[in-house]
Amino acid sequence: MLHRSLTYHLATISEDGIGHAGRIFETRFGWNVREIRVLRLIRSNPGITFTELARQTKFERSLTSRILAKLMKAGLVARTNSTKDARVFTLTATKPGLALCDQADPLSIELEAMMLEPLTEEQRAAFLEMIDTVRRWVQTGYREKVAARFPEAVAGKASKRAVKIVAK
Secondary structure (H helix, E strand, C coil): CHCCCHHHHHHHHHHHHHHHHHHHHHHCCCCCCHHHHHHHHHHHCCCHHHHHHHHHHHHCCHHHHHHHHHHHHCCCCEEECCCCCCCCCEECHHHHHHHHHHHHHHHHHHHHHCCCCCCHHHHHHHHHHHHHHHHHHHHHHHHHHHHCHHHHCCCCCCCCCCCCCCCC
């Protein structure tokens, strides 16, 4: 089953790619891939709120919070209280944060190109287009279709019931 599982293959590619890249980023820049991802999201979305940042990272909120605290402590991200709502703050990358992104971007591009090396230029373009199509579908129509077919997917947290396996 696993050799045909899309989610398994995507997770494997992601984890293996991040694993190799992570060591390189930490050695060269002192920051891991996830930390740089958070910084890049802030750079790309100046004034982003923590809630939106946590949603976009695809990490647990607590992990996003720890990474954000580390980036702010290092002076790579600035936090500003919202003038509209005191409970909300916005985030922007500082000059050192922008400089770190500028240094890390070429390495990311090079590593991604190496990951896609087995594909021809046409295959790369088609693959990236297909991945984007699937990503958009998963974020929109797929989510609704799963919710309609499997109500437990949106009903909240699953209960922790023991499953009895009966030996025959």
